[in-house]
């Protein structure tokens with residue numbers, strides 16, 4: 450039986466919790482120790498909080514408890530240090546949620562097969578928290594979702610506890626902006642937007658995040674924070690779609706899109722460069738715009754720009770297949786039975802993540818057409834697909850390169866020697882302009 454701690458000496462719950470936060474005695478639970486949860490948990494443990502990562506994945510939990518890292522974005526030594534010091538532990542037991550003064554929700558927010566928001570993870574963890582909620586707790590949601598999710602979905606679930614938001618417990622939305630693979634901007638130096646359900650919620654949540662993050666950006670409601678996050682990613686999705694559309698036009702006109710972009714990017718103002726590619730991937734850009742358009746439809750408002758952008762980005766793997774077909778056709782080879790060596794399965798450079806990766810979509814499309822596809826990815830030595838199929842990365846040897854009818858570059862990892870690739874390949878279709886520094890053998894390179 451959990452004991453309800455009394456407010457200390459007549460302090461309000463908010464003031465008492467803030468005291469514990471500032472003294473770093475507040476116990477922190479991070480639910481979901483993935484790309485956003487783990488870096489956050491480590492940052493808080495480094496700042497002196499005692500943190501427990503709650504994750505349903507027993508392999509991750511076991512690794513964490515041994516101080517063993519599974520994410521490139523987390524520093525091995527930082528993780529080992531906080532685990533050794535007992536500042537960070539991990540568990541699969543959701544029951545532990547009742548122990549924490551601060552619970553940060555970092556669970557996935559995927560879309561369904563029909564591209565509608567799938568909020569099942571938020572609802573499940575929300576119910577787990579509600580059943581153990583005690584006065585004086587702060588709950589923050591970091592998972593990206595549609596504007597309204599905190600107050601319309603999560604708050605009613607937490608309110609089943611009978612406690613009052615803003616007085617007994619505190620609730621805020623604070624979107625995570627982490628950019629996997631970005632060494633310059635990490636958890637602590639990326640400004641953090643915070644929107645509380647009430648003024649007290651904002652105050653407590655800002656105090657909490659202010660302990661670990663350099664700059665807090667308070668906003669007047671969770672909805673503003675939620676919308677700012679989906680807008681940021683929709684901004685990227687729309688601009689990527691624009692250059693992808695340009696790439697397709699340039700293909701028809703016989704113009705090098707990369708040269709066009711290099712030229713346009715010399716403009717010192719009013720121009721922000723985005724690059725074309727085989728599509729968009731990862732946990733954010735392919736999904737977040739659908740959360741926004743789904744919500745907008747509730748207001749009979751169709752976000753045509755955003756929907757068109759999603760359509761263009763989703764179609765890029767088909768464009769790559771078509772371009773590969775033509776590339777082979779010009780050399781008298783059909784795609785059927787061709788040997789394709791695909792370089793890069795990760796959704797972007799220097800990450801190990803192939804979730805929603807357009808490279809994988811391309812691979813499937815090529816196999817659908819009867820091509821024999823092997824892949825090389827230095828960050829993905831092997832991968833198991835949803836249907837159980839296990840694939841292994843092949844070594845990037847002169848033999849593997851020269852045996853391939855075509856080398857297809859879908860991810861421009863910085864560790865790959867592109868001179869070596871071009872030197873040994875028969876023909877290269879480069880969807881990322883990874884080979885832009887290569888001088889010898891340029892006649893073998895086809896760019897999108």
Ligand SMILES: NC(=O)c1ccc[n+]([C@@H]2O[C@H](COP(=O)([O-])OP(=O)(O)OC[C@H]3O[C@@H](n4cnc5c(N)ncnc54)[C@H](O)[C@@H]3O)[C@@H](O)[C@H]2O)c1
Pocket residue numbers: 480481482483484485486503504505506509555556557558570573574591592593594625626627628629731732733
């Ligand atoms: N990855 C990014 O670059 C990024 C950036 C900003 C925001 N986000 C958002 O952050 C959220 C999480 O994304 P992520 O990339 O960290 O996902 P992830 O898949 O890397 O991690 C999610 C973790 O949650 C765990 N989990 C799932 N259900 C659980 C449950 N019921 N109980 C306990 N643990 C559970 C999983 O085992 C996994 O370890 C999503 O809403 C995503 O949109 C991601």
